[in-house]
Amino acid sequence: MSDRKVVVITGASSGIGQATARLLAQHGFEVFGGARDANRAPAIPGVRFGTVDVTDETSVYSFVEWVLSEAGKIDVLVNNAGISLVGPVENTSTSEAQLVFDTNLFGPLRMIRAVLPSMRAARSGLIINISSVLGFLPAPFMGIYASSKHALEGLSESLDHEIREYNVRVVLIEPTFTHTKLDVNAKQTELPLGVYASQASATIKTVEAQIKSAPSPSVVAEQILAAVNGPYRMRQPAGRQATLLSRLRRFMPASAVDSSLRKTFGFGKQR
Template structure:
């Protein structure tokens, strides 16, 4: 075990993060999983749970120092924790936007900045940021979520150029619809503008339908493990819809891609 890769996965309470943590254990890694409250968290065999709120700088620093004290190094950071939001862009309050970006972008930044000094010192490391196909595609009524993932993509590509001189690489994993509680229980904006209600209802139903028929998180988790432990590649899309969408975005004209997206979300 002393030669095992030391892996941190944020947001292992459920969904993609939890499944990824299990798969890293299966690969023989020493895995630390972060949760906001260890007292309420369900244990994961082989995973050492660490209390950390990625929205709180002091909590992040304390969590990373706890891991360093135990493992003395960090080989992989997987930024998996995230939140979503459904609603028209015009309806989204600045407070709601701040909350979403504070988790999806700034939370990722806090954990990354906390582990980088240790990775620089050891002259090696891999950071895997869980993005989304919405990091390169639009999605009606998910404007701020999509914006946060576009931001994650830009940050990740830039950071990779900066840290590769230290033997550190940054990678992105871009899943599509995945059967998790995050999407099934997506919160909606508190404010409502009646003009948007009809379309928002259609989109919401389409998202629920797509999530229910979507694959379990195993495929995304396997892709995360490949991104962390395999040969470096900037972007990885899980097999299936995510890979297809990436190819369509790259090779198809914008018109047919836009038409297909609107159809996916139930819009004419």
């Protein structure tokens, strides 16, 4: 068994996952990247890819068993795989919402359940869940995505209390919009926007403009590295804007936060 820390990262073939895999490998970690199709994953020095679909229980357990057979342990799990959805809540079908939750909430749950027994046995481990500022803030026309991240935050805080006595902790990384395929190519609800067309279109254009100037995935990767190497903190915003939003949410009056959010998402003055 290697003395190096073993890190497992889901959704490692692109975006935040790929940037994190590359950075951690450069810093001497033994990295195992999970991808839906490992054969199409990029070659990254020091990173070994395996196939995992976080929405499939059998795939998750097979992937984790492979890592344990190769490395003998898992020190850090980074639950990064996720999907987004844009559209009015009223227009969102149950099946569309279930798909988002199956990936963004139940995906991490499946990975956690598969990895925890080995971490508890070793009495050592760190679970890093990639949340979002939308895990503590509302997001008009991204309500299902935001609610999946709110749920992930609740799961993470609760789990941390349950497993702390085994020297296993949970961290939430909270990026703002990031220039990745997840944000750039977010899927839209199938039903026409209807009565929401004007405002939803304005909001989507505002968000797209923000994404164009958003930080690169490397900013989030650096925060993940800091979480692995640094002192423990449950919630860790990634980047200056995310840190500012976290502080505003905590210390600003609710009415001021509400007005600021409406402006950010392209809404006019409230009637």
